[in-house]
Amino acid sequence: MVSTADSRTADPDSLGPAAPRPTAGFPVDDEETVRGKVARARKATSWWREIGHEGRRSRLLEWRRLMARRLPEILDLLERENGKVRADAVIEMTAALAHVDWAARNARRVLARRRVPSGLLMVNQLATVEYRPYGVIGVIGPWNYPVHTPLGSIAYALAAGNTVVFKPSEYTPAIGRWLVDTFAEAVPGRSVLQLTTGDGGTGAALCTSGVDKVAFTGSPGTGARVLAACAPTLTPVLLELGGKDALVVAEDAHVPAAVEAALWGGCSNAGQSCAGIERVYVADPVYDEFLTLLARRAREVRARTDFGPITMPGQLEVIRRHIEDALSRGGRAVVGGPESVAPPYVTGPVILADVPEDSAAVREETFGPVLVVNRVMDAAEGVERANDSAYGLGAAVFARRRAGELADRLNAGMVSVNDVLTFPAVPALPFGGRGKSGYGRVHGADGLREFAMPTARTRKLFDVPLAVTTYARGARDMARLEGLITWLYSR
Template sequence: MTSTRDAATVPATSQDAGQQDTFDSLDPRSGEVIASYPRHTPAQVEEKVARARRAARWWTDLGFRGRSHKLAAWRQLIDRRRDELAAVVSRETGKPMDDARIEGILALDHLHWAATHAEKVLGPRNAAAGLLMINHKATVEYPALGVVGVLGPWNYPVFTPMGSIAYALAAGNTVVFKPSELTPGVGQWLVDSFAEAVGEDAVFQLVTGEGETGAALCRAGVDKVAFTGSTATAKKVMATCAETLTPVLVECGGKDALLVDADADLDDAAAAVVWGSMSNAGQTCVGVERVYVVEAVAEDLLDRVASRAAQVRPGGAPDSQYGPITMPSQLGVISGQIDDALTRGARAVVGGRESVRAPYVDPVVLADVPEDSSAVTDETFGPTVVVNRVRDIDEAVERANASRYGLGASVYAKARGHEIARRLRVGMVSVNGVIAFAGIPSLPFGGVGDSGFGRIHGVDGLREFTRPLAISERRFRSVNVMTFDRPGWVVTVLARLVSVLYGRRG
């Protein structure tokens, strides 16, 4: 795969530039320069991490309630100025204002959930000591890691990184954020608004640049790196972090499938296929890229999908339904997959080769695409969708699971939706909905296989940025086997007790 939402390609080495350099943020609709940002050097990144390390004590000492109060102030500021944030997102990504607003709204919901649930999820809890250690009290708590580095994507430059930023901050960490070089202005806005609301500018800091800066953050002594981007770049991030045994959370690409059973509401499913595959110009890691529909309703579904897709229009106007392909190099990937599918016998039900007209791509619906075509096997990240028919839902599950990716999926079925969902090798499934799981803060978000590992959002997302601390505390004296002074009969009695407790069947 040549490109997706990468924060940047991480090079093999990183050297100081000697003097401050800058790069431009561009409006992808026109190529117009929006603003210039510094390419932070490794030395500058290290200094930011050092500042974050010093600020961590103050942030941790606030406690859960103190941090919740500070994060609430930030949330309220973002809410008051959400149109201002949406305008920055729209300029740097090209997406319509309403799409940018939705992204901010979802981020606010997650920020609220993380801040209000952190104490319950991460505070000390009792654990069972067991009969053999009955004289001990057992507890578990989840201290913050320290400093978390976040490498963010450009396709959802607020919502996606906030899935790491908000949860890491709520857990008690400080954060150094490197947004994609395509959306540095969004990162700047988030960091500036946090400092304004919280009154402290070292808890959440920004570094900007391309691959050199990303590599520097991995090497700067952070306690964990959270990365969103392509599988190929995730491997480079992991290799860089391995130099210092820095743990990583990686959310990579997807080739998400939508399965349609014979009893599905076909109009509902068709609407989900079109929006799930084409919103944000298809530049969504959990967007719909493959559809498997049972033979009995395949033509009916395809007609409904085609009718809806033919009415969707991209562009830079306020009433456009999606914007441009933000990363120009992705146009070649999209063109190549369409060409491969059509050359190998697929049908273009809507659009085709002519749909790619930089910087926009019109909707493309392909049918009867060979399963080994790149349009089926590789992430597209464009407003295209493959609709293939299957004998039954069992074949649909088999084909959906054949992908090396395993991020999200959707199932449309009235009778067996939940049953089908449980059989899918992915991290998240929406039944009779599409991408709904991303809008539920309590649900973990992440994948398997080439889609990565680790989780943001929910209980798992909070604990992702902590370390479990187990504590045993003796409550009263008893016979101690963990000493050279133990009586000779102790082990014999202990062995008999274990046999009584655990040696029987059932």
């Protein structure tokens, strides 16, 4: 992370990637400012907890209603500040609102106190477990899905009873402010959701500000720095990092459907999706058909119309490097090539074939509308190659007869069968990965529990004849206990 800037003097403009005109001016909050916002959020925690699940449910649903009623505002902002085409913006908001709704409606069921079995040895104890909020959660959001992704932490953290200090990406602060402002309309007069803006220094300050947990979404490199910043205070961290997701196309797959899924999974949002498809392994019997049809369809997809610009200027060089490296190692460009990288766009999908497995385009996250399509002997080899990655976020498989078996063998946190990128839009499903893709989960019941601490309780109901957890016990009591455990556990 970069060094902290002074919030009293810094006033950067928020610029859209395709139309570099200011959306708004925002301060770069320094450490003192961030700590002040955390302190205000801390003061609001008691009230937010005391209103209970039903109180939080009603307010979160009102927030959802406000955002839905003002949908044209945020869609316009996603287009202007983030550069999304309208269709991508609508899809993002559809999923985001569904998650706010699910978290609000299900928090009580998932987190409320429940009774658990005490076991024969503790039969006189009433055992319960409940999930209590941490306190203040720091959320550091990304720029590629500046509404859906941070709400996957914010909405679930709020539903679990926490307050939140939210730092949006420095590329999308106006979108972050819109989220916080609409929440303030739904929950007026309370500092339950606070906004802090700035660059990496502001994010570093949030990590060391005294928050009770940090939820970060971004690159593995920055995630490692977030983890290091939180380590001295043992602040727990949720990391949702990058991916190099693969699609396996089996010998008996429905090829046209697999082609459409690959193209969408690789190019939607200009390929700037951590769970987007970047590698495709196609079984030899259908490889030629797949590649021919994919090339035909890819030539019909265009930037500006079907997807927007590349948000981070530096990512264009990564995309170009991956394409050039693949070609220099013997890969071939079926559609597009290095000339497709025309700032701020990749002008259309780039389809690469026969790319060596040790090339950057296969091993590293490209984060652009580039698909590597490689031939494999069969789906089993495709799964083997898909698993040969430092990442483990999502994956997909197209098959008829053995789809479930192939999906079970994919080492990923999420798998789509005969479709792609479906799991982020299912609110009840957990979202997260393994390896360089991070750890922890957002969304679903696991996402709610990620922002709450399990708390165990026992309550003595009656005395038992065999009293051993007391110094009033006798030798006969311990002998009877030995006999009992032998009888229980040696059978």
